[in-house]
Amino acid sequence: MELSPYAPRLTALATTRGECLDLLADLITVMGARMLACRQLAVRDIWQLPDASRPIPVVLLVDEIAELFLTADKAEKDQVTRTATALLRIAQLGRAFGIHLVLSGQRIGSDLGPGVTALRAQIGGRICHRVNDPETAVRTLGDLDPDALAAARSIPPELPGVAVVTGSDGRWYRARSGYVSTHMAEQVATAYAHLTPSWAQVATSGLGHRLPKAAGNPEIAA
Ligand SMILES: Nc1ncnc2c1ncn2[C@@H]1O[C@H](COP(=O)(O)OP(=O)(O)OP(=O)(O)O)[C@@H](O)[C@H]1O
Numbered sequence: 001m002e003l004s005p006y007a008p009r010l011t012a013l014a015t016t017r018g019e020c021l022d023l024l025a026d027l028i029t030v031m032g033a034r035m036l037a038c039r040q041l042a043v044r045d046i047w048q049l050p051d052a053s054r055p056i057p058v059v060l061l062v063d064e065i066a067e068l069f070l071t072a073d074k075a076e077k078d079q080v081t082r083t084a085t086a087l088l089r090i091a092q093l094g095r096a097f098g099i100h101l102v103l104s105g106q107r108i109g110s111d112l113g114p115g116v117t118a119l120r121a122q123i124g125g126r127i128c129h130r131v132n133d134p135e136t137a138v139r140t141l142g143d144l145d146p147d148a149l150a151a152a153r154s155i156p157p158e159l160p161g162v163a164v165v166t167g168s169d170g171r172w173y174r175a176r177s178g179y180v181s182t183h184m185a186e187q188v189a190t191a192y193a194h195l196t197p198s199w200a201q202v203a204t205s206g207l208g209h210r211l212p213k214a215a216g217n218p219e220i221a222a
């Protein structure tokens with residue numbers, strides 16, 4: 001919900017688990033089509049394709065990931081399992097095909113449900129902001145480097161925007177982001193709305209005539 005103001009700059013926005021599941025299914029279809037195109041051209045990933053055939057890279061942002069794993073009753077359990085499986089597939093295979101995952105939330109770990117540990121293991125980098133709840137820092141960095149955890153815990157409240165960042169090289173850094181207010185971010189999203197690719201462009205870019213079939217997105221179903 002909190003990303004709704006930026007909708008003009010987003011190709012798709014899902015705010016319920018049902019919508020999210022449809023969107024993940026569509027992304028997996030796109031991923032499959034990209035995989036097939038790479039296989040036909042005997043390349044390992046989309047970055048080895050010639051510029052003209054390279055599909056549009058996708059960044060998938062999941063805010064408040066715990067919401068996806070909350071279950072009130074048995075009926076929701078199946079939906080949660082399918083969501084977790086879809087996210088895991090994208091995390092495992094997506095990067096080579098230009099589908100990148102950014103997950104955010106607190107305490108992202110096994111108590112959210114089965115599948116989350118496997119998902120965590122696929123995530124190449126971590127960003128830990130200052131948090132009031134020390135357990136969140138432990139979940140984010142504790143399995144990586146005790147010094148990184150100590151650095152994250154010592155970020156003072158008067159330094160918002162400072163974070164501890166780890167990358168695929170296994171090293172960690174203290175980083176500080178420039179402050180962008182919600183209002184400024186909304187303005188930027190609107191100013192660059194014309195650069196937002198449509199779903200059809202994302203789904204078919206670089207793939208010539210191979211149009212993937214839509215699972216849930218009406219725009220590509222049409
Ligand atoms: N780079 C920055 N510099 C200064 N302040 C920042 C910066 N980034 C965020 N803030 C401030 O930090 C606060 C928390 O930001 P935000 O709501 O994005 O955090 P969050 O982790 O998503 O919180 P929640 O868990 O409630 O969703 C806000 O008041 C925001 O203005």
Ligand SMILES: [Mg+2]
Pocket residue numbers: 002063
């Ligand atoms: Mg938030």
